[in-house]
Amino acid sequence: MNALPPSSGCASDLAVKKRPSNQTPILRERGQREVFCGLTGIIWLHRKMQDAFFLVVGSRTCAHLLQSAAGVMIFAEPRFATAIMEERDLAGMVDAQDELDRVVGRLLERRPDISTLFLVGSCPSEVIKLDLAKAAERLGAKHAGGVRILNYSGSGIETTFTQGEDACLASLVPEMPAGDPNGEQELLIVGSLPDIVEDQFLRLFEQLGINHVGALPARKSGDLPSVGPNTRYLLAQPFLAETAMALEGRGAQRLDALFPFGAEGTANWLRAAADAFGIDEMHFNNVIAGPRERAKRAIEHSAKQLGGKRISFLPDSQLEVPLARFLNQELGMEPVEVGTPYLHRKHLAQELELLPESVRLSEGQHVDKQLDRVREDKPDLTVCGLGLANPLEAEGFTTKWAIELVFSPIHGFEQAGDLAELFARPLRRRDVLKV
Numbered sequence: 560m561n562a563l564p565p566s567s568g569c570a571s572d573l574a575v576k577k578r579p580s581n582q583t584p585i586l587r588e589r590g591q592r593e594v595f596c597g598l599t600g601i602i603w604l605h606r607k608m609q610d611a612f613f614l615v616v617g618s619r620t621c622a623h624l625l626q627s628a629a630g631v632m633i634f635a636e637p638r639f640a641t642a643i644m645e646e647r648d649l650a651g652m653v654d655a656q657d658e659l660d661r662v663v664g665r666l667l668e669r670r671p672d673i674s675t676l677f678l679v680g681s682c683p684s685e686v687i688k689l690d691l692a693k694a695a696e697r698l699g700a701k702h703a704g705g706v707r708i709l710n711y712s713g714s715g716i717e718t719t720f721t722q723g724e725d726a727c728l729a730s731l732v733p734e735m736p737a738g739d740p741n742g743e744q745e746l747l748i749v750g751s752l753p754d755i756v757e758d759q760f761l762r763l764f765e766q767l768g769i770n771h772v773g774a775l776p777a778r779k780s781g782d783l784p785s786v787g788p789n790t791r792y793l794l795a796q797p798f799l800a801e802t803a804m805a806l807e808g809r810g811a812q813r814l815d816a817l818f819p820f821g822a823e824g825t826a827n828w829l830r831a832a833a834d835a836f837g838i839d840e841m842h843f844n845n846v847i848a849g850p851r852e853r854a855k856r857a858i859e860h861s862a863k864q865l866g867g868k869r870i871s872f873l874p875d876s877q878l879e880v881p882l883a884r885f886l887n888q889e890l891g892m893e894p895v896e897v898g899t900p901y902l903h904r905k906h907l908a909q910e911l912e913l914l915p916e917s918v919r920l921s922e923g924q925h926v927d928k929q930l931d932r933v934r935e936d937k938p939d940l941t942v943c944g945l946g947l948a949n950p951l952e953a954e955g956f957t958t959k960w961a962i963e964l965v966f967s968p969i970h971g972f973e974q975a976g977d978l979a980e981l982f983a984r985p986l987r988r989r990d991v992l993k994v
C-alpha cells in the first residue's frame with residue numbers, strides 16, 4: 560500500500576513511496592470511444608441547483624437520453640427539457656434562433672420560478688453551428704430582471720459525460736460577484752456534491768474555524784458565492800479543468816490536495832484548507848480524528864474482500880486516478896491499468912505520485928485495444944461504461960459501472976465505507992455465483 564506525501568502531515572505514520580508525476584509514462588490513445596455525452600450531467604446538476612432549468616437544444620436522441628437516464632418526473636415540475644430540432648431546422652429552412660426565442664418565451668411565461676436558464680448545446684446544434692452564446696445574450700437582455708440565461712455545450716463531440724458539469728460550472732463563473740479585495744480570505748468548494756455531503760464538509764470547516772465557505776454550484780442562484788484574489792478553492796471533483804481556469808482568471812487560487820475519497824484523501828483535502836487558513840495543527844487533528852477513524856473502520860469490512868485484488872479502469876468518468884489511489888492506498892488493491900479520458904497532470908499531481916510504479920496509465924480511448932489489454936491482464940474487477948459491462952461480464956469478467964460512482968454519494972469521511980462497498984459488491988456477487 561502507498562501513503563500520502565510528507566507534506567500531507569496526516570500520514571506521518573505511513574511509509575512514503577513517491578512516484579514523480581512529471582515522469583509518469585502515459586499511453587495516449589485515440590480511437591473509437593464508448594462514453595456518455597455531457598448532457599448526462601444535467602441529471603445531477605438539476606437536482607443540485609434547485610431554481611435552475613436546463614433547456615437542451617437538441618434532437619429526439621438527446622431527449623431520449625435524458626428521459627431514460629433521469630426517469631420521468633411525474634410528481635414534480637420538470638427542471639429540464641429538450642427543444643427538439645426538426646429536420647427543417649437542421650436543413651436551415653427556418654431560423655432556429657427565432658424558434659428558440661419562441662420556446663424560451665413560452666417556457667419563462669409558464670415557469671416564473673426559474674432563476675437560471677441554461678441553454679445546453681448538443682451535437683445537432685453544434686453541427687448546424689447554432690450560436691447559443693448569442694442566443695443566451697439576446698434572450699438574457701429580453702428577459703432581464705427575472706432570470707439569468709447562460710449557455711454551455713453538453714455535446715458528445717470530443718467529450719466525456721463529466722465535462723458537461725465542467726462546462727456548466729465554467730459558465731457560472733463570470734456571474735459570480737466580485738469578492739472584496741480587502742476582505743478576509745474565503746474558501747470555495749468547487750464541484751457538485753450531494754447536499755448531505757456538502758453539509759458534512761461545511762460542518763467540518765466550521766468546526767475547524769474556517770467561516771467564509773461558499774460552494775459552486777450554489778443550491779439557489781441567489782447564493783452564488785463571490786470570487787476574487789482572496790478566494791482559495793478546493794476542487795471536489797477531478798474533472799473541472801475549464802472551471803478552474805475560469806476561477807483563476809478571476810484571481811482565485813487552487814489549494815493543491817488529494818481528492819476527498821476515503822479517510823486519507825479526505826484528511827489531505829481538509830488539511831490543504833486548514834494550512835491555507837492557518838488552522839492550528841492540534842486543533843485540526845482533534846476535529847478530524849473522530850470522523851477519520853470512523854471512515855477507516857467503515858472500509859475495513861470491504862478491505863478483506865478487496866485486498867490484493869487486481870483492478871483495471873477503462874476511461875470513462877475522469878474519477879479513475881483518485882479512485883485507483885484510494886483503492887490502492889486504503890484497501891490494498893492493485894491497479895493494473897488506469898485509463899482516463901483526460902489526465903490533468905497538475906490537478907492530479909499528488910494522486911499520481913501515490914500510484915504504484917507498476918500501474919499502466921492511459922489517456923484517451925481506443926476501445927478495441929483497451930478491451931484486448933483487459934483480456935490479457937485478466938483483472939479481478941474492471942470499471943467501465945455501461946455499454947462495455949455486459950459484453951465483459953459475458954466473457955467472464957467482473958465489472959463495475961463507472962457512472963454509478965458519479966451518481967452515488969462517495970466523497971468525504973462518512974461515505975468512505977459506501978465507496979469501498981461499491982467495489983466490493985460485484986466481487987462478493989461473483990463469489991456467491993461461483994459457489
Ligand code: SF4
Nearest residue numbers: 596621681682714715
Ligand atoms: S448530445 Fe450528441 S451524443 Fe448526446 S444525446 Fe445528443 S446527439 Fe447523442
